[in-house]
Amino acid sequence: MSDVLLLAIDTSTSAITVALHDGSSVLAEATTLGARGHAEHLAPGIRTVLDRAGVTPTDVTHVAVGLGPGPFTGLRVGIVTARTFALAVGARVHGLCSLDVLAHQGVVSGAVSGGELLVATDARRKEVYWSRYAVEPAQPGGIRRIGDPTVSRPADLDADVVALPTVGRGPQLYPDVWTAGILSPGELRSAPVLPGSSEGFGLIDVSAAALAELVIQRLAAGDPVDEHEPFYLRRPDAVPSASSAIARSALG
């Protein structure tokens, strides 16, 4: 694709990750690891990749963002940042499931080369977000998702699902469930995310470089990549911030 400058953002895992892609390769990538501080690190990360690539915000033609699932607060920071940036520079917004990106990372890193793979990430509250994928080289990104992303207790996953090669933080958090250990922790941590990528933080957190690459491939394949809404997968906890308990108890 020509005349493309794609800014990619993902805040669904503990990586606050940003990349720039020109349609044929990743120009720059900046990633901060650490579950806290999404809002603080994201905007400076965007500035960093723009500066490294020597471009200005108005050069950006497309903005891609991971829609989760992931912890809500950080997720929203990424999505609202992407939407606002796109509005300000007149770019198009593309959203996609962040688990798809991790599956893509599993394939391009060479960790998984056929059959099926599982993505399982931290959903907190002793649960994981997960999705199964078929590894299909003909598909954009080399993967096809089987079913919708789901949130579950790890112990509730079927044995044949947990036995799949698994990327994401799930196996690290629940080693008693993922006992097979098809990918070693070392492999998960050090696998190069993309050929030529400077940031090799592996298959535990989402990489914006991989996100950018996946979006470019899907766009090239004619997929509009036009989802926009976050994958929350859970209803909000309905607890009002100011308690009315006193008035009610006084009423009996």
Place this chain on the structure above:
Amino acid sequence: MTDGPLVLGIETSCDETGVGIVRGQTLLVDAVASSVDEHARFGGVVPEVASRAHLEAMVPTIERACREAGVRLQDLDAIAVTAGPGLAGALLVGVASAKSLALALGTPLYGVNHLASHVAVDVVEHGPLPEPTMALLVSGGHSSLLLVPDVTRDIRSLGSTLDDAAGEAFDKVARVLGLPFPGGPFIDRAARDGNRIAIDFPRGLTSGKDRQHHEFDFSFSGLKTAVARWVQLREQAGEAVPVNDVAASFQEAVVDVLTRKAVRACAANGVDDLLLGGGVAANSRLRALAQERCDVAGIRLRVPRPGLCTDNGAMVAALGAQLVDRGRTPSRLDLPTDSSMPVQQVQA
């Protein structure tokens, strides 16, 4: 006035997604999307519901503000945003959006205090703030008396509520009376047909030692409990509850204390101007009694129109424009949110 910086302000500290644009001291637009109806059935603001609504409303509200004001984003001179205090997750949506705008447009960014914005907004209605001004800020989350020598950098807290905020008391009493959420406007309405001296409800921190130690502080939790007890006794006796009289007498107790202490704070500090702000400043009895007592004391009273008293983006833009005018230093892109930002801190 057509000069002055063109500033867009974003407010997401609670359940209102507000985007306002000012040019200097002229308000161009005040666009607000509220999720209050989604919270009503819970009887209070649900943080996660509010945050989700902010994400949905953020970009459409920015677009609407620009359209209605006839402003292009590229023409903006600065972006201002509420950095605190407020609900952490809600604040983050607005701050992330503001940073993204400032970064994409290459404009300075000002992270500001929500309470300072409640004070600053009145410039778009009544011109520059006298320095110093006394401000009585009363909302669902706050009840404070502030001495404001310079809203862009010097705000001093003289007192605040020790327990419930005034608006919170309105909301809780409304619940006791079976009125909808948020209760303030419903109590205000019910009170119009009630007798405000029908029931002598307690005035917190107004007598004896309490008054000495907490001259400019407030307490509304005892009042709220007294109202609930009074209603309960009536119900137990099988008598009808005179909703209008209870509403009027409760409202009078709140408003009496607020205005009495505000006027006294002006006198004690030699300040001639009193400003009301926050959602409760929309209360008709508070406005009337404040006017009455200020007239007697020779104090000039300023009250923005109700739409500018409740949370909105225009107030953030108005403070932002004053920060630009006075050459204050912009915030950095790694500006954090602060859900308990102290009122003395104007900028984040």
